Every structure is written in C-alpha cells, then in structure tokens.
Amino acid sequence: MPAKKTAVAKRKTTRKATRRRGPAEPRGPQPAESAIDPTDKATAALAEQIRRADGAVLAAFRDPYAGSPLVLASLPLKAVEPTPFQRDLSRTHAQRLVDAIGAAGLFLDPVIAVPRGERFWSPNGRHRLAAAKQLGLRAVTALIVDDEAIAYRILALNTEKAHNLRDKSLEAIRMARALAGERPRSAEAEHATSFEEPYLLTLGVAYEERGRFSGSSYSSMLRRVDRFQDVALPKALRQREQWAQRLMDIDDRVAAHVKTLQGMGMRSPYLRQVVVARCNPVRWIPLKRGETKPPMPVAEALTRMAASVRKFDPRSVRAQDLALVAAVAPAQD
Numbered sequence: 001m002p003a004k005k006t007a008v009a010k011r012k013t014t015r016k017a018t019r020r021r022g023p024a025e026p027r028g029p030q031p032a033e034s035a036i037d038p039t040d041k042a043t044a045a046l047a048e049q050i051r052r053a054d055g056a057v058l059a060a061f062r063d064p065y066a067g068s069p070l071v072l073a074s075l076p077l078k079a080v081e082p083t084p085f086q087r088d089l090s091r092t093h094a095q096r097l098v099d100a101i102g103a104a105g106l107f108l109d110p111v112i113a114v115p116r117g118e119r120f121w122s123p124n125g126r127h128r129l130a131a132a133k134q135l136g137l138r139a140v141t142a143l144i145v146d147d148e149a150i151a152y153r154i155l156a157l158n159t160e161k162a163h164n165l166r167d168k169s170l171e172a173i174r175m176a177r178a179l180a181g182e183r184p185r186s187a188e189a190e191h192a193t194s195f196e197e198p199y200l201l202t203l204g205v206a207y208e209e210r211g212r213f214s215g216s217s218y219s220s221m222l223r224r225v226d227r228f229q230d231v232a233l234p235k236a237l238r239q240r241e242q243w244a245q246r247l248m249d250i251d252d253r254v255a256a257h258v259k260t261l262q263g264m265g266m267r268s269p270y271l272r273q274v275v276v277a278r279c280n281p282v283r284w285i286p287l288k289r290g291e292t293k294p295p296m297p298v299a300e301a302l303t304r305m306a307a308s309v310r311k312f313d314p315r316s317v318r319a320q321d322l323a324l325v326a327a328v329a330p331a332q333d
Contacts, residue, residue: 028064036060042069046146049115053079058141071144072110077137079119080111082126083151089126096196097131103193107132113142114151120144123154165200165215166207172196173204173240180233188236189228199226201237202298205244206251217254217276218247224282225294225301246302253309254279260314274317279308 038047038060046069047057055075063070101107111125120142122129132140163171172195179191188201195201199222203215229236258271268274277283281304285295296304 029062029067034061034064036062036069038071040069043071043146046071046115046144049118050075050144053118053120055079055139069146071146073142073144074139075113075120075142076139077129077132080113080122080125080129080140080142081119082129083121083123086123086126086154089130094127094130094134097127098134099193101131101135107135107137107140110141110143112150112154113144114148115144115146116148116151121148121151123151165203165219166211166213168196169200169204169207169215171204172200173208176201176204176233176237180237184234185232187230188233189230191233192228195228197223197226198228199223202226202240202243202247205237205241206248209244209248213248214251214272217272218251221276221280221282221301221305222298224285224287225296225298227294243298243302246306250279250302250306250309253306257309257312257314261317264314266317271317275309275312275314278316279305279312281305281308 036043038044038057040060043057043060047060050057050071050073053075055073057071057073059072061070061072062068107128109128111122111128113120113122113125115121122142125140129140175194176188176191179186179194188195192198199219202222203213203219206213207215229239231239254272254275257275261271261275281301282295
C-alpha cells in the first residue's frame with residue numbers, strides 16, 4: 001500500500017478510536033477513596049485562605065474524574081464576586097431565582113469559586129450571587145477549585161443544553177400532572193413559581209399530543225391571555241386540555257394555508273408565523289406596562305382566532321410580510 005494511503009488509513013483508524021461510543025476505561029477514585037481530611041496538606045493552604053476570608057470548610061474530597069482535591073465551603077457573600085468577563089446580569093433572571101429560592105425555601109445550588117487574592121471569583125454564579133444578595137443571605141455555599149485557570153475554562157465546561165420552549169412546556173405539564181395526583185385539592189395558581197408561565201401548561205398539552213407542534217408560533221398570543229387558574233389542579237388540567245385541542249384545530253387550518261402558500265411558490269420558514277400573526281386576536285391591542293389582567297379570556301381569544309383563520313386569504317400575503325416576521329420571529333422550537 002502506498003505511504004499516502006497508509007497515512008490516511010491510520011488517520012481514519014485514529015478518528016474511529018476517538019469517536020467510539022462505548023464507556024472509557026474506569027478511572028478516578030473509588031467512593032471510599034474520595035473523602036479527604038480538610039487538614040490534609042493537599043487542601044491545607046486553601047482551607048487557611050477560606051478561614052482568612054471568615055469562611056468555613058464544610059468538606060474536602062477528590063473529584064471523580066482526575067482525583068484533584070476540591071473543597072466545599074461556606075463563604076461570606078461579600079467575599080465572593082463574579083468574574084468580570086462573564087455574561088451581563090439579567091435582572092429578570094435574577095428575580096426569577098429570587099422567587100424560586102423563596103418558594104422552595106432552600107438555596108441548593110453551590111457556586112464554583114477560585115481564589116483571587118484575598119477574595120474569591122465565581123465564573124458561573126453572577127445570578128445566584130445577585131439573588132443571594134437580594135434575599136439577604138449572609139453566606140453562600142461554594143465549590144472551591146484551587147486553580148485560577150478554571151475561571152477561564154468554565155464556558156467550555158458549561159455545555160448543558162438550554163431548555164427550549166418544547167422542553168419547558170413538557171416539563172411544566174408533567175409537573176402539573178404529578179402534582180394533580182399528589183395534591184389534587186391544591187389550586188393551579190398555588191404552583192405558579194414551579195410552572196413559571198401559565199401558557200407553558202397549555203402548550204405542554206399540545207406537545208404531548210404532537211411532538212412537532214409549532215408552539216413558538218402561538219406563544220406570543222397565549223402569553224397575553226393565559227393566566228394561572230384559581231381552581232383545583234385536576235379541573236385546571238381538563239380546561240387546558242380543551243384549550244390545547246382548540247389550538248391544535250386552529251393549527252390544522254393554519255397548516256392548510258401554509259401548504260397553499262407553498263403551492264404559490266413561497267418557500268420561507270416563516271409562513272406559519274405570518275398566518276398566525278395575521279390571525280392573532282390580541283395583535284393590535286396595546287400592551288400596557290405592568291399588565292396583569294388579560295385583554296380577553298383564553299376561550300374568547302381562541303374563538304376569535306379560529307374565526308380569523310377560517311376567513312384568512314393566502315393571496316393577501318406579500319414578500320415584505322415574510323421579511324418583517326423573520327426579523328421579529330421567536331426562536332424555533
């Protein structure tokens with residue numbers, strides 16, 4: 001075999017070995033080998049720095065991958081600050097954390113921290129630190145790594161897939177069904193913090209029936225009219241199942257219009273959004289600042305939308321309509 005072909009074959013073999021899907025060879029410490037005495041020389045210097053910051057060492061252990069020593073500590077809130085280069089603070093997200101922690105009654109998620117002079121940098125805890133400050137916490141729990149380079153690697157380690165609309169909706173409706181079985185007399189509104197947004201429950205029912213339902217097309221309308229119901233969860237779920245069925249019936253008619261538009265030569269991924277936007281009954285109702293009362297009930301909105309979809313004329317769609325919707329369209333499911 002020519003040398004060039006041999007080299008190519010070796011590269012392919014190497015790539016195949018790298019991509020193998022089976023588990024790697026066992027590595028890292030056994031569970032019984034993971035615990036470390038905090039006074040051990042591997043963590044003694046770090047423990048001393050924690051004490052100088054008026055913190056307390058809670059535990060020391062070896063990480064399960066490489067066996068590197070780590071320390072779990074309680075640190076004064078004033079001793080921890082976010083790295084200056086992580087994403088900007090979202091006040092909305094921080095407030096959601098405040099509400100969620102207050103509802104749960106527990107601050108469960110430690111921040112990662114690395115020593116930085118006499119203080120500690122947290123490369124992934126800006127929003128939790130902001131929430132802790134707003135809640136008046138004196139201290140936060142931190143997983144401390146004695147390696148400043150981690151502050152610059154955290155973005156690569158943060159690979160968890162963010163929830164999209166479908167994920168969040170399915171999670172919300174599954175929680176609702178579980179709670180309806182465990183606490184059938186509790187009102188839907190009592191669990192508002194757990195469900196996050198009421199329209200996620202309605203969309204969740206639709207996603208249960210149709211895994212590829214285009215919920216993002218309808219979320220802006222539902223967000224305006226859907227509210228948590230002050231009725232027992234089983235009854236609230238039956239109501240949402242009715243709303244979701246009506247929404248899917250509307251979507252069937254929308255799909256027929258999309259097919260007509262495609263037959264007219266239109267090939268935009270935003271055809272559905274254009275039809276839905278045209279038929280949105282609250283599209284032109286001004287959004288008032290701090291609005292809490294819906295402009296109309298969900299049932300009325302669905303009735304008006306169904307009527308508009310029946311009357312919709314695909315020939316009224318223009319290229320500029322597609323361009324406008326593409327500019328403001330929400331992320332796809």
